[in-house]
Amino acid sequence: MFPTKVRNVHRLLKFRHTVSPSAGKASCSRLVLGIETSCDETGAAVLDETGEILGEALHSQKEVHLRTGGIIPTVAQQLHRENIQRVVQEALERSNVEPRQLSAVATTVKPGLGLSLGIGLEFSQRFVRQHHKPFIPIHHMEAHALTVRMLQPVPFPFLVLLVSGGHSLLAVARGVDDFMLLGHTLDEAPGDTLDKVARRLSLIKHPQCSTLSGGQAVELLAKDGDRTRFPFRTPMGQTYDCCFSFAGIRNQVTTTIIKKEVEEGVEQGTLLSCVNDIAAATQHTVASHLAKRTHRAVMFCKANGLLPSDNPTLVLSGGVASNQYIRKALTIITEATGLHLLCPPAKFCTDNGVMIAWNGVERLREGKGILPPNVDVIYEPKAPLGVDMTAEVKAAAIKVPSVKIKIPN
Ligand code: KG4
Ligand code: ZN
Numbered sequence: 584m585f586p587t588k589v590r591n592v593h594r595l596l597k598f599r600h601t602v603s604p605s606a607g608k609a610s611c612s613r614l615v616l617g618i619e620t621s622c623d624e625t626g627a628a629v630l631d632e633t634g635e636i637l638g639e640a641l642h643s644q645k646e647v648h649l650r651t652g653g654i655i656p657t658v659a660q661q662l663h664r665e666n667i668q669r670v671v672q673e674a675l676e677r678s679n680v681e682p683r684q685l686s687a688v689a690t691t692v693k694p695g696l697g698l699s700l701g702i703g704l705e706f707s708q709r710f711v712r713q714h715h716k717p718f719i720p721i722h723h724m725e726a727h728a729l730t731v732r733m734l735q736p737v738p739f740p741f742l743v744l745l746v747s748g749g750h751s752l753l754a755v756a757r758g759v760d761d762f763m764l765l766g767h768t769l770d771e772a773p774g775d776t777l778d779k780v781a782r783r784l785s786l787i788k789h790p791q792c793s794t795l796s797g798g799q800a801v802e803l804l805a806k807d808g809d810r811t812r813f814p815f816r817t818p819m820g821q822t823y824d825c826c827f828s829f830a831g832i833r834n835q836v837t838t839t840i841i842k843k844e845v846e847e848g849v850e851q852g853t854l855l856s857c858v859n860d861i862a863a864a865t866q867h868t869v870a871s872h873l874a875k876r877t878h879r880a881v882m883f884c885k886a887n888g889l890l891p892s893d894n895p896t897l898v899l900s901g902g903v904a905s906n907q908y909i910r911k912a913l914t915i916i917t918e919a920t921g922l923h924l925l926c927p928p929a930k931f932c933t934d935n936g937v938m939i940a941w942n943g944v945e946r947l948r949e950g951k952g953i954l955p956p957n958v959d960v961i962y963e964p965k966a967p968l969g970v971d972m973t974a975e976v977k978a979a980a981i982k983v984p985s986v987k988i989k990i991p992n
Contacts, residue, residue: 613686617940620703621695621723623648623659625666626936627674630944634733638678639937642666660698667706682714689719689943693966700962711956718954719943724968726942727900728756730927733941744877747901748774751827753880754969755889759945762969765880765976766825773869774903776829777801780836780865785852801862802906806992808863813839815868824977825880832868870912871988878983881920883976896923905929911990919986
């Protein structure tokens with residue numbers, strides 16, 4: 584079971600989406616249109632200043648990319664191009680808002696796939712010029728980090744773990760545009776690892792997994808698996824910082840898959856009989872790695888007074904944060920260290936226009952990063968979040984006490 588605060592987020596959301604009194608009605612508070620195209624979701628949403636979602640629309644490219652075995656940037660770009668106009672129009676129509684009623688347009692401009700970012704940015708710049716609206720460029724990871732504040736009041740500072748298909752980072756959020764980066768991935772992101780493992784296992788051929796993302800497929804199959812059958816090593820045991828590495832986990836898993844294919848006398852591309860056990864062991868190793876690095880981040884924050892003594896909070900978000908096993912692993916760490924764990928529901932962990940609009944609202948309220956419509960903005964495929972503190976974290980070389988990550992299926 585989740586801690587009370589996590590349950591509260593769910594309750595609050597249920598309320599918002601079932602009886603939201605202003606849904607579909609333009610309120611008199613300032614309104615922001617948010618647009619997301621950084622990867623493989625074309626998203627748009629209109630929010631008012633309180634965080635009420637007036638209307639939203641989302642087009643997912645997931646199924647196309649599942650069929651082609653990964654995201655082909657030019658395909659993603661073309662799909663964004665084909666859908667962006669309709670998605671934005673749907674979000675506006677569902678909210679009953681005319682472009683002239685908007686106070687600003689917020690759009691993801693970094694980091695992400697260049698070709699995908701370009702479509703959202705180009706559309707947005709044309710839109711703000713046509714309607715004479717201010718433009719708020721958004722950092723995708725800042726938006727993931729702040730989404731939780733749309734759902735309930737979470738005062739700064741708080742610790743945040745963001746895990747997705749493109750990113751993995753630990754940071755202290757000190758303000759809307761003020762982050763201290765404690766750790767990031769040195770190779771691939773956990774969602775990317777899970778997607779690649781799922782592809783190598785040909786999970787798309789599994790009757791229960793044909794439409795699921797790699798991470799979702801691994802989570803589902805792991806429920807009926809024995810994680811102890813394949814004891815993969817958690818990486819970076821001798822590196823006392825908060826950075827992550829997932830490529831080594833994937834190597835171990837791939838080696839095991841090859842061995843099992845030989846043992847079972849099957850070709851690559853055939854579903855192995857031990858697929859549930861491999862999924863469970865992979866998920867457990869990813870969860871343990873995330874938990875251990877986060878544990879060190881909590882200790883670093885405590886040693887340096889970076890979190891409030893009253894109600895210190897860890898926020899977990901990004902697509903991989905939808906994973907219930909990973910949430911439970913992080914709950915074990917927060918319970919051991921006296922923090923509250925807050926995770927937005929899955930719908931708000933994966934990419935969407937709502938989180939971008941909310942980031943726009945936060946920036947609008949504080950008057951930060953708001954540009955006139957005629958300013959040329961460029962997109963940035965790579966963009967670190969906040970002030971880099973990873974060297975300080977490494978120098979502190981904090982040894983983390985062993986905590987058993989024991990989670991029943
Ligand atoms: O945040 P997101 O929607 O897009 C990026 O910014 O990357 O995250 C997508 C990633 C994919 O790699 C997907 O496999 C992973 O999140 N994911 C999950 C789950 N649902 C989505 N990983 C583990 N468990 C899940 N339930
Ligand atoms: Zn994302």
